[in-house]
Amino acid sequence: MKEQVALAGLALCLVLSSVAAYTVPPAQLSLISPKGLRISIPDGPGISLFAVHYSINKALPGVAAGDWNYDVTSPKNGYWVHENTLVTVNDGDVVNYWLYVLYNGLGYQELDLSWTASESKPTNAPPKVPTTIPGDGGDAGTDAPGSGSTPTNAPPKVPTTKPGDGGDAGTSDAPGTLIFDEQFDTFDLDRWEHEITAGGGGNWEFQYYTNNRSNSYVRDGKLYIKPTLTEDKYGDGFLNSGVLNIWGASPADLCTGNYYYGCERSGSASNYINPIQSARLRTVKSFAFTHGRLEVEAKMPTGDWLWPAIWLLPKHNNYGGWPASGEIDLVESRGNLNLKDSNGDDVGVQQMGSTMHWGPFWPMNGYPKTHATKTLSSGTFGSSFHKYAMEWTADNLKFFIDDELILTVDPGSEGFWGLGNFAKDAPGIDNPWQYSSSKLVPFDQPFYLIMNVAVGGTAYFSDSFTNSPYPKPWLNNSPTAAKDFWLGKNNWYPTWNPDTNNGEDAAMQVNYVKVWKL
Incomplete structure (x- = not known):
């Protein structure tokens, strides 16, 4: 015992010496x-x-x-x-x-x-x-x-722990505290969980999401989310005759969403398996926050029918299923270089949008009243990095692009129920938010972060849009939309530049993600 005490004393002296040095x-x-x-x-x-x-x-x-x-x-x-x-x-x-x-x-x-x-x-x-x-x-x-x-x-x-590693951590911190700081020095899979599903976001998109370093990786301080072709992994003929089984067996590779046949799909002559493989990352198990400033510096992908998004969903769905508990889209864009709406305006990669979704149930969704876009007069959101930000307080939400305010959402004293005029448009329905005293309900609960690159689908690319030099290869009401899209590959796939820059023109690139407490 005396020898151990002496050694401990020597160790303490060494520690104190190092402190002074x-x-x-x-x-x-x-x-x-x-x-x-x-x-x-x-x-x-x-x-x-x-x-x-x-x-x-x-x-x-x-x-x-x-x-x-x-x-x-x-x-x-x-x-x-x-x-x-x-x-x-x-x-x-x-x-x-x-x-x-x-x-x-x-x-x-x-x-x-x-x-x-x-x-x-x-x-x-x-x-x-x-x-x-x-x-x-x-x-x-x-x-x-x-x-x-x-x-x-x-x-x-x-x-x-580093900021953002504690679930709802940071909710008691002083205003201005950095509660989430992701610089992508490494690919932290404790922080970013991969979704594994073919169900997409409920719009019958043409990608399935997986955990694969061909589709999501970190290099030189940036995160890349890059779509690839499903046949690159499974070979020719798989889309119309194979079986995509992503149920998984271990906790790390379990299917995360069975809705819309998300864990298993079989190909046939008319019903093609999702022809694109991509990635969707979320922080639902590691970080969520209520009220704060979210800031993301990112470059959007360029290529026909690409649909990148950085957005938030509620961790607990306090007020019921979508859209009753809300959705916040920090940024969405379309990768097409030559996509026009019916007025001839650019709606491709020159444009980005910020949106909030809310309503008592589907299809009652008040998002048109909380949506704004920004279109660049020169360049695109895919040619350089831009800063996308949101400031969320108990009174309102504000959305910024490169520090320019593009949208302020303040529902007023009657909240989103009054803003949506739901009582008049659908008399007799219940207000899912009636027992909350928050002005911003349902945006008064913890939301988590999501980043993904989707492709196509039957909602986001309107049939009224015109694309050049090749038109949209599918209709949104077509029962063979995925097949129609795939059969147009020779027209849209070259716009992804797969043989240039490691195919990363078609990738969403993220430099950092930060959240401060407000």
């Missing part, structure tokens, strides 16, 4: 144009977490909680960077802050720090990467370990 590098603070604040420190070996706590024009003594408190769980481009585009910092404002770094498994702090903002130096560029790492000498905070103030030995509690 590291100093948190000085932070770089700068304004973001047109609004916001960036705080960063340089990356270095051993750093596994960076946290910043701050208030504007308010004292922040010791390790007190700030008005804004964030954990950064991974570095990017040589820096640990926190960006907050919700906070307003004016010229002359004082940012009082303290820092926390987890280094080699131990926590270190720098306390009682302050910085005075100057609007003469706003920036949208990342901080300059130093030519030396902390401890190599030189300027800008690269002093040798051990210099400067000695950090405390009582660091704040270190989080054991």
